[in-house]
Amino acid sequence: MRIVIITQDDPFYLAKNLDYLFSLINNEHEVVGCVVSSVSPFGKKETFFQKAVKTAKIFGLGFFTRYTFKFIASKLNRKNNVKKVLVSRNIPEIGLADSINSHESLETIRSYKPDLLISIAGNEIFKKPLIELAPKGCLNLHTALLPKYRGLMPSFWVLHNQEKYSGVSVFFVDEGIDSGPILVQKQIDLCDLNQETLILKSKKLGMEAINEAINKINEGDFVTLENKSEEKSYFGFPTRKNVKEFLSVGAKFY
Numbered sequence: 001m002r003i004v005i006i007t008q009d010d011p012f013y014l015a016k017n018l019d020y021l022f023s024l025i026n027n028e029h030e031v032v033g034c035v036v037s038s039v040s041p042f043g044k045k046e047t048f049f050q051k052a053v054k055t056a057k058i059f060g061l062g063f064f065t066r067y068t069f070k071f072i073a074s075k076l077n078r079k080n081n082v083k084k085v086l087v088s089r090n091i092p093e094i095g096l097a098d099s100i101n102s103h104e105s106l107e108t109i110r111s112y113k114p115d116l117l118i119s120i121a122g123n124e125i126f127k128k129p130l131i132e133l134a135p136k137g138c139l140n141l142h143t144a145l146l147p148k149y150r151g152l153m154p155s156f157w158v159l160h161n162q163e164k165y166s167g168v169s170v171f172f173v174d175e176g177i178d179s180g181p182i183l184v185q186k187q188i189d190l191c192d193l194n195q196e197t198l199i200l201k202s203k204k205l206g207m208e209a210i211n212e213a214i215n216k217i218n219e220g221d222f223v224t225l226e227n228k229s230e231e232k233s234y235f236g237f238p239t240r241k242n243v244k245e246f247l248s249v250g251a252k253f254y
Helices: 014-024 048-059 061-076 082-088 103-110 154-160 195-219 240-248
Strands: 002-008 030-037 116-119 138-142 165-172 182-189
Touching (some): 138 195, 154 195, 154 240, 165 195, 182 195
Parallel strands (some): 002 030
């Protein structure tokens, strides 16, 4: 299968995990291109300064300082740079001048003749023409056990709510938010995990789940799980009050 991946230029976790995914995908399949959007940690596009100020206000100076240094270090380490990983793997970056849902963007992606689209931390809501562009469909990775914890930052909310376990879900994208039929799910025990460790575990496990989903689609004989709307929960980006609650129950960021 010909695969196009849609992601963002995350400086912390994605590059190494994408490289891991590329190492898992067997020779029957080819990643023919990758869309790399600018990073949008708050679920919408903001300037770098806006992102920095919001991070400090919500998560505190200690958190902000730690991740500022991690951000600087990532710029010096090619293994933490999504675009450099693509170069090392000879995977073309697909440049888009407009929203991924625009006619021009759709035509650009279509020119790569993908059989399957895979969104990994994509930062736009996909509309029907994009969802239906590839004949094998469009997958998305969500780092929670859907239908619970739809929305943003599930790694924060499962610890905030003192869950005993979480996991990852690979599902077929529809026009809702994290609402499509589930192809692969894998569980993670949250015992003694902080958020940073949970993110690391879930990202790596997510790559393995994506690879499993690719192989299921290729074989053509698979059953999906219903993503039941009546069992859903949805969470947005945390507030400063939510962060204080997170810390008060003994949860840790790192």
